[in-house]
Amino acid sequence: MDSEKQSSARGTAGVSFAARLSFDNISHSYASGVQTLRDVSLHAEPGEVLCLLGPSGSGKTTLLRIAAGIEAQRSGQVFLNEREIAGPSIFLPPEKRSIGLVFQDFALFPHLTILDNVRFGLTALSGDEGRHEAMIALERVGLERYARAYPHVLSGGEQQRVALARALAPRPAVLLMDEPFSGLDSRLKDTVRAETLAILRQSRATAVVVTHDAEEAMRMGDRIALLRDGRLVQVGTAQELYNRPADLFVAGFFSEINEFPARVRAGGVETPVGRFSANGLEDGAAASVAVRLSGFQVDQKGGAVPARIVSRRFLGVVEFLELAIPGAEQHVRARVRCGQLEPGVRDIWLNVVATDVLVFARQSFETSSESA
Ligand code: ADP
C-alpha cells in the first residue's frame, strides 16, 4: 500500500490505484448454520462502481464483510488483482487488504474532531503526515473547513462525506460502501449520492456499493449484481437487467409488474390483456407473463382490451389505476400519464406495449413479485 502512494501534491493527491476485486465461488454460513451465501462468483473491474443489490437478508453485507476481512467465508477465494487475499490457505487481516469500508450508519467517533476521525485509518503515518493526508481527504469531500469541529455539528449528508473521506484517506484500491445513503432523508439523498459518485470517480477507486433500492443501483452502478437468498441472480448493466431480466424476480425488482399465469400454445401465451410471443418456450410449458404497470396505453374510444376503472389515484405526473378486466382474477394495475382520461370515466380501452411484456418459464419458487 505505501509503495502505491503518490507524492501528495494538492489537487492530484488522494488518487487510488484501482484494483480488480474478484469473488470466486464464495459460500458462507454464520454459526447459526443457515447458509448466507451460495457459490457467489463476481468481480468488480478496476475503477468500476459495482452495485450489489438485493432485498434485506440476501447476503449483501456478508459479502462486503468477507471482502473487508471482517468475516471469513466457508469456501471460495477472494482476489485483489492476481493476489489471493482470502482463501483456504491465506487470510489477510483487514488492515493489510487495501480495502476501505464505509458502514451504513457512518460510525463517526462523536468525541473525536472531524480531522481525527479521518486520521483514524492512517495509524501507520506519523502525526504530521497523517494530519496532512487527512486534510487532503477532507478537501476532496469539500469539508476542510470543519476539520476542528465535532461530528454532531454536521448534517447527515456531511457526516456521510466525512465517513467517505475517512475511508478514502488511506487511498484504498477498493472501497466498499454498505447502504451508504439509507440514513439520509430522501431530499438529501439525491445530492449526497451524486456527490459521492463524483468523489468516487475522481478518486478512481474501485467501488462496491450495497443497496436494496433498484433505482439507486441504476443511478450509481456501472454494473449491477442482484442477489437473492445468498445466490447471485444476474449481473449486468442497468439496461440489461431492466430489458432482459433473467427471471420474474429480477423483472419485479426493477419495475412494478402485473403477473399472469399462462400455458404456452402454438408459440404464444394467452392472457387477459392479450396474446404474446412465448419467447421461445416450448408448447405446453407453464409460463409467467409479466406486464409492467407502465406498459398500458389507455383510450376512451377503442383499443385491444376493454377495462373498467375500479380505482384511480392522482400521483402528479402519472395516475395509478386499478382495472377490472374480463378473465383476470385480480385487478390489473396501471400507471398512465395524467390528462389522458376524463374525470369520472369508467369504461376504457387498453393497448399493451410489447416491450413492457416479459415472458418467463414458471418456476416453483415464484410467489408474489415483492421488491425490497
Ligand atoms: P443483507 O445485507 O443483504 O440484508 P446480510 O448479509 O446482513 O444480508 O444477512 C444475510 C443473512 O445472514 C440474513 O438471513 C441474516 O439474518 C443472517 N445474518 C447476518 N448477520 C448475522 C450474524 N452475525 N449471525 C448470524 N446470522 C446473521
Ligand code: MG
Ligand atoms: Mg445489509
